[in-house]
Amino acid sequence: MKKFSLWYLLYPGFLVAFGIPMFNYDRLTGPDPLDLSFATYLAPMIWLVLGAMWAHEQMESKSNGYNFLRILPIEPALIVKAKFVLVLIAVAIYAGGCCAAFALVSTSPDYLIPSCAYVIVHGSICLATAALLYVGIFRYGFSRFGKYILIAWVALLISPIPIRIFILKPRGISDAEIMQFFRGPYWIMGTAFCLAAYYFLMKLAARKLKEKYT
Amino acid sequence: MEYILETNKLRKEYPEFVLDNIDWKVPKGYVMGLIGPNGAGKTTTIKLIMNLIASDGGQVRVFGLDNIQNEIHIKNKIGYVGEEQYFYDHQSARWTGEFVSHFYDQWDKERYQSLLEQFDLPPKKRIKKFSKGMKVKLSLAIALSHDPEIIMLDEPTSGLDPIIRREVIDFLKDFTEENNKTVVLSSHITDDISRIADYITYMIDGRIVMTDSKDALLSNWKKIHFTPESLDKSIIDKLEQVETHMFGSSGLTRHFPAIQHALEPGLASGDIKVESVGLDDILIALVKGE
Numbered sequence: 001m002k003k004f005s006l007w008y009l010l011y012p013g014f015l016v017a018f019g020i021p022m023f024n025y026d027r028l029t030g031p032d033p034l035d036l037s038f039a040t041y042l043a044p045m046i047w048l049v050l051g052a053m054w055a056h057e058q059m060e061s062k063s064n065g066y067n068f069l070r071i072l073p074i075e076p077a078l079i080v081k082a083k084f085v086l087v088l089i090a091v092a093i094y095a096g097g098c099c100a101a102f103a104l105v106s107t108s109p110d111y112l113i114p115s116c117a118y119v120i121v122h123g124s125i126c127l128a129t130a131a132l133l134y135v136g137i138f139r140y141g142f143s144r145f146g147k148y149i150l151i152a153w154v155a156l157l158i159s160p161i162p163i164r165i166f167i168l169k170p171r172g173i174s175d176a177e178i179m180q181f182f183r184g185p186y187w188i189m190g191t192a193f194c195l196a197a198y199y200f201l202m203k204l205a206a207r208k209l210k211e212k213y214t
Numbered sequence: 215m216e217y218i219l220e221t222n223k224l225r226k227e228y229p230e231f232v233l234d235n236i237d238w239k240v241p242k243g244y245v246m247g248l249i250g251p252n253g254a255g256k257t258t259t260i261k262l263i264m265n266l267i268a269s270d271g272g273q274v275r276v277f278g279l280d281n282i283q284n285e286i287h288i289k290n291k292i293g294y295v296g297e298e299q300y301f302y303d304h305q306s307a308r309w310t311g312e313f314v315s316h317f318y319d320q321w322d323k324e325r326y327q328s329l330l331e332q333f334d335l336p337p338k339k340r341i342k343k344f345s346k347g348m349k350v351k352l353s354l355a356i357a358l359s360h361d362p363e364i365i366m367l368d369e370p371t372s373g374l375d376p377i378i379r380r381e382v383i384d385f386l387k388d389f390t391e392e393n394n395k396t397v398v399l400s401s402h403i404t405d406d407i408s409r410i411a412d413y414i415t416y417m418i419d420g421r422i423v424m425t426d427s428k429d430a431l432l433s434n435w436k437k438i439h440f441t442p443e444s445l446d447k448s449i450i451d452k453l454e455q456v457e458t459h460m461f462g463s464s465g466l467t468r469h470f471p472a473i474q475h476a477l478e479p480g481l482a483s484g485d486i487k488v489e490s491v492g493l494d495d496i497l498i499a500l501v502k503g504e
Contacts, residue, residue, distance in 0.1 A: 059304070068300040070266060072317045073289035214268035 039115040040178070042098050043122035044160050049090045050153035053130055054146065056083075061142035070213055077206035080134070084202045087130045095123040114182035121187050124194030129156065131201035138208035218242040218364060218396050219263065224272035226258050233258050233420040235272065240364075240398055240413075245390055247411030247428070248400035249497055255420040256400040257297055260368045263398075264294055276364070290319050293357030293365040297372060299349040303342035307335050307352055311359070318360035329355035332385075347378035354382065358389065365390070365397045371406050383409050404493035414493060416500050423500050428493075435496050436470040437489040438477070439463070444485030449473055454499050466491065466499050 060066060069079055099116040106112040129152060136145040168178070181187070219240040226233040233255045240246045248256050261267045263274050265285050274281040276288045301310055307330055315321035330337050333351035335344070344352065350370055357365060367386070371379040387410040390397050401407050407414065408428070415425040426434075438445070438453060441462045450456065452473070453465030467473060470488070480486030 059302075063302045063304065064298075064300040065302060067298075068302065071264065071289070071294050071296065071300075072314055073286045073319075074317045075286060214265065 038102070039098070039118040040160065043119045044157060046091060046094050046119070046122050046126050047153060047156040049087060049094070049126055050130060050133070050149060050156065052090060053087060053133065054149040054153060056086075057137055057142045057146060057149070061146065066209075066213075076209040076213055080138070080202060080206040080209055083134065084131065084198070084205070088127065088198075091123040091127055095119050110183075114179040117182035117187040118179065120191055121182070121194075124191040124198075126156075127198045128194040128201070131198045131205065134205045135201055135208055138205050138212055141212075216242045218277060219398070220275045221259070221263070222273045222275070224259070224262055224274060225270045226255075226262060226267065227270045231255070231258075231420060233262070236422055238415065238422055238425070240396060242396055243394050244412040245397040245399060245410050246413045246415060247407030247493075248398060248415050248417060249402065249404055249407055249493060250400075250417035251402055251497070251501060254402075254417040256402075256417055257368050258420075259417070260366055260398070260400055264289070264292070264366065290360070291363045293360065293362035295350065295353040295357050295365075295367045295370045297369045299346075299353045301341045301349070301352070303344075304340060306338050306340055307344075307355075308337040310341065310352070311337075311356065314356055320361045322359050322361060326355055326359035329358060347374050347382075350374060350378075350382060354385070363396060365395055367397065367399045369401055370399070371401065371403060379403070379406065386410055404497060408493050416497060418501055424496075431493070431496060432490065434470055435466065435468050435491050435499075437464055437466055437491050437495070439487040439489065440465075440480060441485045444480040444483070446476060449476055454503060466495070468496075468499075 066079075098119045102112055102115045102119075106115070133145075133149050133152060136148060139145070167173075217239040219238075221236050221238045224233065224236040224238075231253065236255075236259060238259070248259070250256050258267070262269050263276065263281060265274075265281050265288075276284075277291065279288060281288055302313070305313070311323070311326045311330075315323065315326075327337070330352075333348075333355060335348055335352055335355065341349065341352065354370070357367075365386075371382055374382065383406050386397065386399070389395070390410065397410070399407060399411065411428050413425065414428050414431055416423050424431075439462060440450075442450075450463075450465065452469070453467055456463060456465035477486050477488065481488065
């Protein structure tokens with residue numbers, strides 16, 4: 001919880017550091033005070049949740065936390081649920097914070113909805129990724145699998161840069177065009193799919209932890 | 215006699231070790247000592263009872279309930295101290311007590327605080343700065359603060375210095391006498407078990423080779439010192455570990471009351487002497503007899 005609380009404290013800092021200067025800049029230049037590119041800058045920050053998750057699991061591993069929990073009268077499913085809820089809260093707070101900030105600035109749903117959708121989709125993918133990584137941890141143990149969390153975290157955190165440079169820019173795809181996708185119904189379907197995957201992976205992770213325990 | 219814990223044909227296979235069809239009963243309200251050399255299967259048995267590892271066969275019943283189907287209920291009623299002490303060691307003893315209290319149906323906060331004081335454990339100090347002995351005491355404080363019906367101790371004094379070891383065992387002795395709790399204490403340190411156990415189980419190579427009350431064991435097992443002509447050959451043949459030395463011979467019997475009458479003439483003349491044995495002598499005899 002402590003590791004995650006650090007994340008809860010840090011995310012408003014990211015919002016301020018990355019968001020506020022852009023809002024001010026675009027107030028002067030854009031058609032809506034909320035520029036669509038804000039979301040593309042802010043959304044990847046959600047991947048920092050995986051960093052918090054890594055730190056949390058490293059601490060569990062270091063102090064043999066699962067062995068300690070194992071002797072207590074507590075179902076493995078409850079341990080897994082608590083961890084998944086923590087990740088969900090962290091993502092929800094960040095995504096919610098972004099959307100609230102967008103809503104404060106924006107004057108048009110045409111800009112607000114795709115911006116929020118973009119962050120929510122990022123959050124949903126982040127949740128599904130975190131769930132997959134948890135399944136890996138409970139299946140293989142943190143000592144063997146922990147490095148993959150770091151790899152996934154760093155890769156996802158920096159992914160917008162190569163995507164922008166090597167995929168979007170050569171094809172001439174602008175932020176506005178990307179955002180067009182987030183005006184349609186597909187992002188809702190994608191989010192629903194990721195949340196469903198999150199739920200089922202939570203069940204799978206609980207089963208893996210129980211298997212690991214015995 | 216009422217049994218609080220029973221195992222029935224309990225089995226666990228490892229590549230180089232098999233715990234073989236363990237049938238074991240622990241009477242309610244007594245201290246059961248589980249003695250065996252390293253690698254005998256004591257820890258495996260206790261872990262199977264606690265459902266910390268999966269069995270390959272057999273059944274464990276605690277309070278008459280299956281230990282897998284009723285794991286949470288049973289763990290609520292067992293105070294467990296393992297061979298290794300695991301905690302969130304960047305946290306304090308106070309935090310740990312607060313943390314674990316959420317998982318137990320009955321958590322006696324005052325008892326926990328009083329045990330910390332009794333054990334001289336600083337409540338605010340990080341556990342990683344605790345010595346091994348302090349960690350054992352903290353485990354014990356946690357194990358005793360949720361009013362368990364069984365206290366399960368797996369080599370709790372292993373690796374402790376004699377002073378702390380004695381302190382822990384004496385505390386357990388007083389605690390169990392005052393509270394009439396059932397205790398299962400596994401150890402290869404027979405002195406610890408001898409001090410508090412009512413019943414003893416010997417385990418060797420994954421099998422239970424003997425279970426009896428401590429008093430019965432110590433009255434049945436005796437070392438007989440004799441001169442060759444003072445003892446009937448039929449009795450000598452039944453002795454174990456017979457050794458001959460310059461002053462005569464000696465051997466162990468596990469049926470002293472049965473031969474006591476036959477020894478009386480030799481005892482009267484001084485040609486035979488009977489010596490009490492310790493639990494470790496019995497263990498060594500059992501290991502050598504295997």
